[in-house]
Amino acid sequence: MSKISELIGKINGGDNAAFKELYGAESAVLKTQAERYESLMATFQETFGKDDVMLFSSPGRTEIGGNHTDHNHGRVLAGAVNLDNIAVAAANGTDIIKIKSAGYPEFQVDLSDLSIDESQFYTSGSIVKGISARLKELGYTIGGFDACIEGRVPAGSGLSSSASFEVLIGAIISHLFNDGKLDPVENAIVGQWAENNFFGKPCGLMDQTACSVGGLITIDFADPSKPIVKALDFDFVATDYALVITDVGGGHDDPASQAEYASLPTEMKSVAKELGAQVLREVTLEQIIDKIPEIREKTGDRAILRAFHFQGDNQRVADQVAVLENNDFDAFLKMVVESGYSSYMYNQNIFDVVHKDEQVVSLGLALSEMVLKGKGAWRVHGGGFGGTIQAFVPQDLVDTYVKTLEHVYGEGKCHKLFIRSKGSVRVEL
Secondary structure (H helix, E strand, O other), X not given: OEEHHHHHHHHHHHOOXXXXXXXXXXXXXXXXXHHHHHHHHHHHHHHHOOOEEEEEEEEEEEEEEOXXXXXXXXXXXXXXXXXXXXXXXXXXXXXXXXXXXXXOOOEEEEOOOOOOOHHHOOOHHHHHHHHHHHHHXXXXXXXXXXXXXXXXXXXXXXXXXXXXXXHHHHHHHHHHHOOOXXXXXXXXXXXXXXXXXXXXXXXXXXXXXXXXXXXXXXXXXXXXXXXXEEEOOOOOHHHOEEEEEEEEEOOOOOHHHHHHHHHHHHHHHHHHHHXXXXXXXXXXXXXXXXXXXXXXXXXXXXXXXXXXXXXXXXXXXXXXXXXXXXXXXXXHHHHHHHHHHHHHXXXXXXXXXXXXXXXXXXXXXXXXXXXXXXXXXXXXXXOOOOEEXXXXXXXXXHHHHXXXXXXXXXXXXXXXXXEOOOOOEEOOO
16 A cells, blocks of 8 residues: 555656656656546545555557457457556445446445345446355455555447456456455456346356456466466557557447357357367367258358358457467458458357448448558458458558548547557556
8 A cells, every 4th residue: 555645656657667668758747647646546436435545547449350269168358458447445444345436326336245136237336246155155355345446447439448347346456355366367356257247248258358357468268267378579650550449430239249259159158069079179160060951940040150250350369369479460460351341251250230321330441442452451440330440550640540430430449559468457557
């Protein structure tokens, strides 16, 4: 724990090693981040009247390879990005967790009751409660704390603001009560468990792992209880390409749209089931093709097409890792485009059939291809049906690309990012 006045002095306008590792070396960016942390500490002091605190940062993530592969025990390639959620936190000596997030109502979680409450599904409080419950089950110490949180991972942007929040809470509990002993991968598994069981949303483990571990990583979920995480030593900055994520908007929270999203893992698993397996990782494309006449009568054709996508993108991740390790960036870009086409044609998570007149992702991909064909790469990013698209843009085309996309989606919708080395961490100045 440190005094707020001491931390402000160490922040030094952003000119410190910890901030540069998280946010880069650009002085204007560092100054903005310093002001951000100082403002949040002032809010914490005003809200909770305490001076001894810890600082935390948890990044968003970009999915680079493997679209909708994790929930069927596949492979992914992902990276932590420089947009993050930050927190100022301190233990409060009670059984109550109190959280004030910028732009949202303050809420509390009572640790004396850690049972699942379906009436609280889809709330931040249910996530915090679920993480606390699971950590207690695993033998970790939990306790009440006060926290102020400020997020720069846009909600609904496909950069996994929810996963970033989950592993941020895990990191806070780890450092406040367990001397930072919670392993990053275990933190991710706990966050996913809470989202599945207390939040009420089925999800894979890729988002939480990428946010928690940091850097550029590949994850193999063949055994999801023990995912194999491998860090890649590849310098994207040296490629002279920018990683641009564009918030194209769209996406709906109505039951019909939620059912569209939920159909992705369900339909993939239905194909596996017809072949005597639980998930598609346990079968081969050849087995699927051999049984198509029988399978399609039970699963429908879309499920089979989604199985095609899984098999292709799962192998593509391994191929992407191999070419990146050999510094063959041109081959990598080609595979990014192939993955995007597979998502569109086979996985069909570009627009939902309920709101077929709203094709914000389709339009963004068309504009991206217009600017980048033969010179870069583009694909749907994250869950799909709205949200974001991803592009690798040559530096000499960045201004043209951003201008083209923001002409349609609005100023500030394109985010030029970099892969940061740190995951969800205590910020020690």
